[in-house]
Amino acid sequence: MTTTPAPEPVAAPVTTGSQLHPSCVTDRNQPTFDAEWQRRAFGLAVALSEFGHYPWEAFQKELISEIGAWENAPTDSRGRWEYYEHWVAALDKVVHRNGLLEPGYVNPEDREPDPSP
Amino acid sequence: MTSHFEYPSDREAASAAQVRALEKLLIEKGIIAAGTVDKVLGYFESEMTPLNGKKIVARAWSDAEFAQRLVSDTPAAIAELDLPIGMAGAEGEHLAAVANEPGVHNVVICTLCSCFPWPVLGLPPYWYKDPVFRARAAREPRAVLTELGVDLADDTEIRVWDVSGHSRWFVVPQRPAGTDGMSEAELAELVTTESMMGVALVETPARS
Numbered sequence: 001m002t003t004t005p006a007p008e009p010v011a012a013p014v015t016t017g018s019q020l021h022p023s024c025v026t027d028r029n030q031p032t033f034d035a036e037w038q039r040r041a042f043g044l045a046v047a048l049s050e051f052g053h054y055p056w057e058a059f060q061k062e063l064i065s066e067i068g069a070w071e072n073a074p075t076d077s078r079g080r081w082e083y084y085e086h087w088v089a090a091l092d093k094v095v096h097r098n099g100l101l102e103p104g105y106v107n108p109e110d111r112e113p114d115p116s117p
Numbered sequence: 118m119t120s121h122f123e124y125p126s127d128r129e130a131a132s133a134a135q136v137r138a139l140e141k142l143l144i145e146k147g148i149i150a151a152g153t154v155d156k157v158l159g160y161f162e163s164e165m166t167p168l169n170g171k172k173i174v175a176r177a178w179s180d181a182e183f184a185q186r187l188v189s190d191t192p193a194a195i196a197e198l199d200l201p202i203g204m205a206g207a208e209g210e211h212l213a214a215v216a217n218e219p220g221v222h223n224v225v226i227c228t229l230c231s232c233f234p235w236p237v238l239g240l241p242p243y244w245y246k247d248p249v250f251r252a253r254a255a256r257e258p259r260a261v262l263t264e265l266g267v268d269l270a271d272d273t274e275i276r277v278w279d280v281s282g283h284s285r286w287f288v289v290p291q292r293p294a295g296t297d298g299m300s301e302a303e304l305a306e307l308v309t310t311e312s313m314m315g316v317a318l319v320e321t322p323a324r325s
Contacts, residue, residue, distance in 0.1 A: 034243075035129065037136045037137070040136050040137075041132075042158070042240075043154040043155070043158040043161075044136065044139060044140055044143070044154050046157050046161070047153050047156075048143070048148070051149065051153070053148065056282055057282045060230060060282050063230045063231070064229045064230045067229065067248075079128065081247070082128070082132075083231070083247075084132065085128065085132055088132050088135055092135065095139060100143060100146070101139070101142055101143065106138070107134060107137060107138030107142070108138070108141045108142065108145060109137070110138075
């Protein structure tokens with residue numbers, strides 16, 4: 001599945017006033033993922049780099065570019081900030097730029113059943 | 118897990134499906150093995166934690182010569198300690214320490230994305246990646262620090278270090294008063310992740 005989700009309207013600023021970083025009051029020493037797919041996206045990007053499929057800088061460059069595009073887009077046309085969406089978009093790009101998958105890949109879950117007997 | 122921001126479920130579903138597809142196809146093509154991602158995550162979650170940073174700072178507080186070596190050649194100094202194997206990989210080779218001292222306070226941020234000294238601090242908290250934090254900490258670090266409860270003297274210089282893939286900065290906070298005679302293990306307990314990012318100070322322990 002490679003379709004880009006439709007942009008969501010920006011509803012509210014991501015941070016307000018002095019409640020900038022509530023987590024600062026405690027020592028949070030666990031990775032902060034809100035969902036398992038974010039955790040797996042993180043692990044996948046690191047794993048591909050660790051096993052030599054691209055240098056980490058290549059992933060990082062894509063991530064900077066994705067985040068920069070969001071930051072430079074008009075606030076009324078860009079979606080709500082969601083860090084791991086940029087991470088996934090960067091992962092998708094670096095995977096394709098390094099020829100690891102062909103464009104237009106289809107999730108094995110979504111494939112038509114094999115018609116051959 | 119706490120969700121810090123509302124997140125539209127259709128966008129979330131699309132991202133989740135894309136990640137699932139990528140991993141399955143990469144396994145199907147034989148580029149990674151079925152357990153590769155779990156193995157990497159397991160390593161990050163069990164070995165690359167702020168516990169490493171706490172031990173490093175406690176050693177620096179206990180050994181002035183180590184503290185100097187830590188700043189001048191961070192990876193070599195860290196290699197002297199008994200820390201998890203693989204600290205040198207996964208970006209550990211780019212670790213770089215900066216030490217707070219009287220009149221100088223250091224802060225680490227990543228202005229362009231979310232680079233972080235993983236091997237010593239683990240993964241960054243969500244707000245570190247927030248566009249507002251990244252922009253404001255670069256532009257007005259003193260104001261941001263004040264909001265976070267870090268009140269520095271007006272003549273304290275604030276140095277902001279932009280973490281990148283080539284330089285993964287972390288802060289050696291100042292040893293608090295009232296800690297004479299504490300062991301390295303006791304000192305390590307006092308060190309917080311935030312203090313090693315420069316967004317908090319290490320407090321003098323309460324007298325028991």
